[in-house]
Every structure is written in structure tokens, then in C-alpha cells.
Amino acid sequence: MDYISPISSAVMAVVWIVYFQLFFLQYKRNNRPYLVIHHAQNENPDALCLLVNMGQETVHVQCVQVVLHTRAGDEKTLTVTEYERVAPDDSNVQDALRQGPVPSGGYLVLGSFRNVILGKKSEDDDSDYLFEDITGVEIRAAVIHGPSPYPVGVRRSFTLRHDGRPKIFPHNIHSEQLNRRKDRNEVRRWLEEELQPKCKGRSESDSSDQSTSE
Numbered sequence: 755m756d757y758i759s760p761i762s763s764a765v766m767a768v769v770w771i772v773y774f775q776l777f778f779l780q781y782k783r784n785n786r787p788y789l790v791i792h793h794a795q796n797e798n799p800d801a802l803c804l805l806v807n808m809g810q811e812t813v814h815v816q817c818v819q820v821v822l823h824t825r826a827g828d829e830k831t832l833t834v835t836e837y838e839r840v841a842p843d844d845s846n847v848q849d850a851l852r853q854g855p856v857p858s859g860g861y862l863v864l865g866s867f868r869n870v871i872l873g874k875k876s877e878d879d880d881s882d883y884l885f886e887d888i889t890g891v892e893i894r895a896a897v898i899h900g901p902s903p904y905p906v907g908v909r910r911s912f913t914l915r916h917d918g919r920p921k922i923f924p925h926n927i928h929s930e931q932l933n934r935r936k937d938r939n940e941v942r943r944w945l946e947e948e949l950q951p952k953c954k955g956r957s958e959s960d961s962s963d964q965s966t967s968e
Contacts, residue, residue, distance in 0.1 A: 787813055787899040789908035791929045792861070797921040799867045799885075799914065805895055806861040813897040814855045815862060816905065817948040820870055823890035824883060832873050833948060834864055834893075856897075864893070867912070867922055886916050896944045899933075907932035907941035 787809040795801035807813050818834035856862050864870055871888055894909035911925040932941050946954050
């Protein structure tokens with residue numbers, strides 16, 4: 755019966771390995787960012803668009819962009835964070851800038867879908883397109899998530915219909931999460947297009963002056 759002890763030890767070792775693996779996977783899943791681009795009131799284009807943080811960690815919103823598709827087949831990318839109507843003493847700068855930290859369970863009001871689509875052009879007499887020209891919209895955001903060494907992103911697409919009263923519909927019920935290795939370059943490209951940094955690269959030390967050398 756001496757062989758029972760080594761077998762039981764091996765079985766216990768396997769059980770502990772499986773347990774720790776499950777614990778690690780659960781921990782990793784719980785710390786993964788999860789963002790939702792929410793359409794507040796059904797198909798109404800004047801309803802609010804919200805960026806909701808459903809993860810367990812606070813995220814810092816660096817940029818929000820909207821990609822517009824027109825009847826003519828054109829594609830335009832606009833910056834939702836590019837607003838100039840912010841006074842130095844504004845007590846609600848975060849909502850005005852569409853940037854800043856969003857705690858777990860919190861949300862950022864991006865404005866109505868109509869305002870998000872038109873942006874600053876809604877105030878310009880020489881706007882090169884009208885709301886009725888837009889047939890499709892992609893809203894996307896790049897955020898900094900504390901436990902993640904790279905920026906992560908989220909995006910969601912919508913379709914606009916103008917037969918009679920304008921209506922907006924999501925392509926599906928999900929907000930696409932861009933937090934995997936294969937998504938890093940795309941999210942980084944959003945930020946680089948937005949911020950126009952002097953040095954570009956995949957990491958802090960890659961083509962960047964931010965790293966320190968000894």
C-alpha cells in the first residue's frame with residue numbers, strides 16, 4: 755500500500771494546479787475592462803449617448819471619435835472630444851471635454867447622437883454635410899486602464915434611417931471590446947491620429963523619448 759501515498763500526493767498537486775489556474779483566470783476576467791456605448795432612448799437620434807464603465811477598475815478616457823458614413827459613400831472621422839466651449843471655471847469640465855476618469859459603474863455623457871454626429875459643424879453655416887446625409891455611424895473610444903500596460907478601446911456601430919422621422923438603430927446589442935493583443939495597434943493608431951505625438955511606437959520605449967536610459 756506504499757504506492758497510495760505518492761498517488762494521493764500527485765492527485766492533490768493536480769487539484770491545486772487546476773484550482774490556481776481557475777483562480778487566475780477568474781482574477782484576470784474580473785480585472786478586464788468592459789465598456790459599453792449606450793443608446794439611452796431606443797431609436798431617437800436626440801437621445802443621449804453614454805460611455806459606461808462596467809469594469810471593476812477606473813478608466814481614463816483619452817479620446818472619443820465618431821466615424822461617419824454618408825449617402826455618397828464617403829467616410830469621415832471626427833473627434834467628439836474636440837469642443838471649444840469650455841470655460842476655465844467650468845465646474846463640469848469632464849462632460850464638456852468628453853474626457854477624464856470614469857469610475858467603476860460610472861458613465862460619461864457624450865451628448866445626444868445628433869450632436870455627436872454633427873459636432874462643432876452643427877454650429878457652422880458652411881458645414882459640408884447635413885444630418886440627413888449620414889447613413890451609418892461608428893462611435894469609438896480609447897481609454898487607459900490601470901492594470902493594462904496598453905490603451906484599450908471600445909466601439910459600436912449604428913445605422914441611421916431617414917424615411918420620415920429620423921431613427922437610429924445599433925447593428926447589434928454588443929459594444930465591441932478591443933482589449934486583446936491583436937487590437938493594440940488599432941487602438942494605438944486612434945490615439946496617434948488624435949494626439950499627433952512627435953514620437954510614435956508600440957510601447958513607452960519604442961520610438962519614444964519617454965523611456966529613461968542608464
